[in-house]
Amino acid sequence: MRDVQWFCPLTPVHTGTEIKPVEMPVTTITPVSDAGGLQDFIYWRPDADRTGMEPVYVILNDPLDSGRFTRKQLNKNILNMQVILVFSIQE
DSSP: OOOOOOOOOOOOOOOOOOOOOOSSOOOOOSSOSOOTTOOEEEEEEEOTTSSSEEEEEEEOOOOOOTTSSOHHHHHHHHHHSOOOEEEEOOO
8 A cells, every 4th residue: 555645735824913903983973963954965876777876866854843743733734844855866
């Protein structure tokens, strides 16, 4: 019988990495909790074919004051208020 030697590939020795701690982490809150004066924005979403992104232009309206209306008053106000306009931007 022949003497067969099995050779295992050499595993590279891990020399470590230099990890530097972050001194002051940056925290971003999305969506912005205090968006005073925000009246409109462009929202990017995947298109129908899922091949890219399409922009949607959104115009905001004043929200109804919750807690101050009964359901009947709220329904009446919803019928009378301006509708939030959402337009899809066509290129």
